[in-house]
Amino acid sequence: xxxxxxxxxxxxxxxxxxxxxxxxxxxxxxxxxxxxxxxxxxxxxxxxxxxxxxxxxxxxxxxxxxxxxxxxxxxxxxxxxxxxxxxxxxxxxxxxxxxxxxxxxxxxxxxxxxxxxxxxxxxxxxxxxxxxxxxxxxxxxxxxxxxxxxxxxxxxxxxxxxxxxxxxxxxxxxxxxxxxxxxxxxxxxxxxxxxxxxxxxxxxxxxxxxxxxxxxxxxxxxxxxxxxxxxxxxxxxxxxxxxxxxxxxxxxxxxxxxxxxxxxxxxxxxxxxxxxxxxxxxxxxxxxxxxxxxxxxxxxxxxxxxxxxxxxxxxxxxxxxxxxxxxxxxxxxxxxxxxxxxxxxxxxxxxxxxxxxxxxxxxxxxxxxxxxxxxxxxxxxxxxxxxxxxxxxxxxxxxxxxxxxxxxxxxxxxxxxxxxxxxxxxxxxxxxxxxxxxxxxxxxxxxxxxxxxxxxxxxxxxxxxxxxxxxxxxxxxxxxxxxxxxxxxxxxxxxxxxxxxxxxxxxxxxxxxxxxxxxxxxxxxxxxxxxxxxxxxxxxxxxxxxxxxxxxxxxxxxxxxxxxxxxxxxxxxxxxxxxxxxxxxxxxxxxxxxxxxxxxxxxxxxxxxxxxxxxxxxxxxxxxxxxxxxxxxxxxxxxxxxxxxxxxxxxxxxxxxxxxxxxxxxxxxxxxxxxxxxxxxxxxxxx
Amino acid sequence: xxxxxxxxxxxxxxxxxxxxxxxxxxxxxxxxxxxxxxxxxxxxxxxxxxxxxxxxxxxxxxxxxxxxxxxxxxxxxxxxxxxxxxxxxxxxxxxxxxxxxxxxxxxxxxxxxxxxxxxxxxxxxxxxxxxxxxxxxxxxxxxxxxxxxxxxxxxxxxxxxxxxxxxxxxxxxxxxxxxxxxxxxxxxxxxxxxxxxxxxxxxxxxxxxxxxxxxxxxxxxxxxxxxxxxxxxxxxxxxxxxxxxxxxxxxxxxxxxxxxxxxxxxxxxxxxxxxxxxxxxxxxxxxxxxxxxxxxx
Numbered sequence: 001x002x003x004x005x006x007x008x009x010x011x012x013x014x015x016x017x018x019x020x021x022x023x024x025x026x027x028x029x030x031x032x033x034x035x036x037x038x039x040x041x042x043x044x045x046x047x048x049x050x051x052x053x054x055x056x057x058x059x060x061x062x063x064x065x066x067x068x069x070x071x072x073x074x075x076x077x078x079x080x081x082x083x084x085x086x087x088x089x090x091x092x093x094x095x096x097x098x099x100x101x102x103x104x105x106x107x108x109x110x111x112x113x114x115x116x117x118x119x120x121x122x123x124x125x126x127x128x129x130x131x132x133x134x135x136x137x138x139x140x141x142x143x144x145x146x147x148x149x150x151x152x153x154x155x156x157x158x159x160x161x162x163x164x165x166x167x168x169x170x171x172x173x174x175x176x177x178x179x180x181x182x183x184x185x186x187x188x189x190x191x192x193x194x195x196x197x198x199x200x201x202x203x204x205x206x207x208x209x210x211x212x213x214x215x216x217x218x219x220x221x222x223x224x225x226x227x228x229x230x231x232x233x234x235x236x237x238x239x240x241x242x243x244x245x246x247x248x249x250x251x252x253x254x255x256x257x258x259x260x261x262x263x264x265x266x267x268x269x270x271x272x273x274x275x276x277x278x279x280x281x282x283x284x285x286x287x288x289x290x291x292x293x294x295x296x297x298x299x300x301x302x303x304x305x306x307x308x309x310x311x312x313x314x315x316x317x318x319x320x321x322x323x324x325x326x327x328x329x330x331x332x333x334x335x336x337x338x339x340x341x342x343x344x345x346x347x348x349x350x351x352x353x354x355x356x357x358x359x360x361x362x363x364x365x366x367x368x369x370x371x372x373x374x375x376x377x378x379x380x381x382x383x384x385x386x387x388x389x390x391x392x393x394x395x396x397x398x399x400x401x402x403x404x405x406x407x408x409x410x411x412x413x414x415x416x417x418x419x420x421x422x423x424x425x426x427x428x429x430x431x432x433x434x435x436x437x438x439x440x441x442x443x444x445x446x447x448x449x450x451x452x453x454x455x456x457x458x459x460x461x462x463x464x465x466x467x468x469x470x471x472x473x474x475x476x477x478x479x480x481x482x483x484x485x486x487x488x489x490x491x492x493x494x495x496x497x498x499x500x501x502x503x504x505x506x507x508x509x510x511x512x513x514x515x516x517x518x519x520x521x522x523x524x525x526x527x528x529x530x531x532x533x534x535x536x537x538x539x540x541x542x543x544x545x546x547x548x549x550x551x552x553x554x555x556x557x558x559x560x561x562x563x564x565x566x567x568x569x570x571x572x573x574x575x576x577x578x579x580x581x582x583x584x585x586x587x588x589x590x591x592x593x594x595x596x597x598x599x600x601x602x603x604x605x606x607x608x609x610x611x612x613x614x615x616x617x618x619x620x621x622x623x624x625x626x627x628x629x630x631x632x633x634x635x636x637x638x639x640x641x642x643x644x645x646x647x648x649x650x651x652x653x654x655x656x657x658x659x660x661x662x663x664x665x666x667x668x669x670x671x672x673x674x675x676x677x678x679x680x681x682x683x684x685x686x687x
Numbered sequence: 688x689x690x691x692x693x694x695x696x697x698x699x700x701x702x703x704x705x706x707x708x709x710x711x712x713x714x715x716x717x718x719x720x721x722x723x724x725x726x727x728x729x730x731x732x733x734x735x736x737x738x739x740x741x742x743x744x745x746x747x748x749x750x751x752x753x754x755x756x757x758x759x760x761x762x763x764x765x766x767x768x769x770x771x772x773x774x775x776x777x778x779x780x781x782x783x784x785x786x787x788x789x790x791x792x793x794x795x796x797x798x799x800x801x802x803x804x805x806x807x808x809x810x811x812x813x814x815x816x817x818x819x820x821x822x823x824x825x826x827x828x829x830x831x832x833x834x835x836x837x838x839x840x841x842x843x844x845x846x847x848x849x850x851x852x853x854x855x856x857x858x859x860x861x862x863x864x865x866x867x868x869x870x871x872x873x874x875x876x877x878x879x880x881x882x883x884x885x886x887x888x889x890x891x892x893x894x895x896x897x898x899x900x901x902x903x904x905x906x907x908x909x910x911x912x913x914x915x916x917x918x919x920x921x922x923x924x925x926x927x928x929x930x931x932x933x934x935x936x937x938x939x940x941x942x943x944x945x946x947x948x949x950x951x952x953x954x955x956x957x958x959x960x961x962x963x964x965x966x967x968x969x970x971x972x973x974x975x976x977x978x979x980x981x982x983x984x
Contacts, residue, residue, distance in 0.1 A: 450748070
């Protein structure tokens, strides 16, 4: 989802209201006697860091183009579901089959189910308790929602009713019901399959955090009992629904039949195919099928207008409120650009469809979100083209089809791997497409999102590491500033320092190699090391894990006319007194002192400029704490500027990058513009 | 000299007082200097050492604009507060030059600093009361419009599309804005009456309302022409200066000239509107002289 730009202020109330936790699962409370293999706790920050920094195997140039791309994902879990929407009660009744394969190397004695709609069940849930300050979902829930699993039967385990042994709450948290352990009566061997027949009932909350209803509009995400992902080592990557966290799951095939009232237009993950049975009277039944995805979301509304376009064989469908034709045209234009650009850069888009949902006014919590083959965007119907929010949000969410959808990193443990990389990919593409005014392009003012992200990134750079679990961020501001903005700024700095082409090639290699896989930060750093070099990888690692920072400062600049040396000199046994005399060429000599503060060592240019306009540039490797650059020339040294092309976007303070040998240039342009604005303002204010 | 076609016939009368207009422009510029100086100082402190200086503020992408805003946010906040204070003071004390301007536009003869000061200070009491009444009426209108927008917008929202809801809300705001314009026009008529006759606030308000009542649509239409022309001047200056840019000294000089021409044009447009207002107030006074029953004011 989009980050800092969509975050809004407002304290999330720390829920202190008393109230017993009702059962998440409708079955009787189980005993824990047959728990089997104990659940591994979620990794700590230290463990995450250690794991992530383990060296990764080489990738190789094979992955620089699409030739080696796999045709399909390793199919781990398949869902065949049937769901019925009741708009009067805002409920979804569902049933179906989950076929799961133990892809790990150890026998499995339990499964973990994510029941994320229970995040909105009451104010004691982890989600609603977390005081992250501001952000999506910060407004609370006006109508609570839940998911009750009615039955859960394992066919291969003699039809065992798994609900009997299932725990009701998340581990170590008697109040949260989003992450529940289900012990198995018998172990499932590596490579063996488990078929689960499941039935459940959900009530959708008022629209909050990408799911729920607003009037008759529905965005239905995290709505079914979903298996957590089992890592190869037998550790279940399960976690409660945290306020700032997103998701993590295995790839598989989804075959979902949706039954909604007639008149509702439905959009969903995958391709629409003919349903197996005709719709009952007054109902509309659609069936959606998609393989090689790790989630399924859908939307339904009785006011959607449908728009369609074909982009290089991908059927793009836009669902928008009536009267949003101009916005829809911009969204299709954006998708057309994005599918091509991201496809060239990170591997072709592999699905035949893409659905873009533009939520209506009042359903803002549904906007700016990504699901496999379905994204949501936002913006007003009247939004002028000079403001680029529609393009920015649409392109960002489209980028998630790669960094989240196809490269399915763990969004809880390493949120920067999807949101951060995607922010960088989006800002580069957006600039290539729209020029420097990627946020606003007004007469006399072009604002770019890279520039604003840079400001957000340096503002929070000392608060926390970028590379930490989403749940570890203490505020939404830190999460947005570090995960989205700082990651993008780190990569923009690497691109500015070592070249955009190699950095993009590294990301392309990473994205193709780990298509339909679940890479770690070590894989990303490994790709950068391979393509960009060891120094870039070391800087990347430090910036991600160690809160590394840098501030280049132009400290002093001076010069004087070149002269011979004055003083007392012992020559040929005699002490001579020499006075300074002007050199024959009449030139000047001097120096500029540049310091590097912080823990990042990035090579940088230093520009010396003489009073006669002559310019000299030198490259500093940035390894020492300071460097003194000498100046010799026909005129006095006027200014020294470190990083004159602003390539090191991580530089904490750009205003101290220059120093003058003497004086200051008056800010006449700023003064004049302020003067004129004041005159216009006074013309309005004065009688 | 041919008259601009869009301006009301009497408006051109403002050109009879070029000295007054220049004085008003200089006065406004002097106040603007007080507002702008701290902003210039902040920019100079941040970027004065760079070879390109504060031209970097205007570079595409806004890197240094954002950076100076970030690094200098405390200074900018203080400068903004100071600017607001100056604007508030100017909004009130501006009644003095307004009265002097109305006096100069409403009579022939030489205008001196002493006569202007005298003419400006004499009706200050009445103009103050009128300003208070106008602000109160405008604020009340804004609250009323907000309440209606919320109520009607909410009711329409249930059944209508976003576009319809927004258009309904916009229509309500437009009606409220038209009412606010009417308040403003009556206010200007009343000010002109107060300056012209030296009458008290209530009497002037009655005279203003009566003048407005004689041809309300014509008055609002003429005010709208003036306002649209003023907006067009600002928009044209913005587009022109954006195209010129400030990358070089000559371009920057051209931008400064365009800006000051626009500022002077705003002074002229305001004066031309006030001249028209004075003419209507005078017309109404002349007309009432033939109708003794209408002499209550």
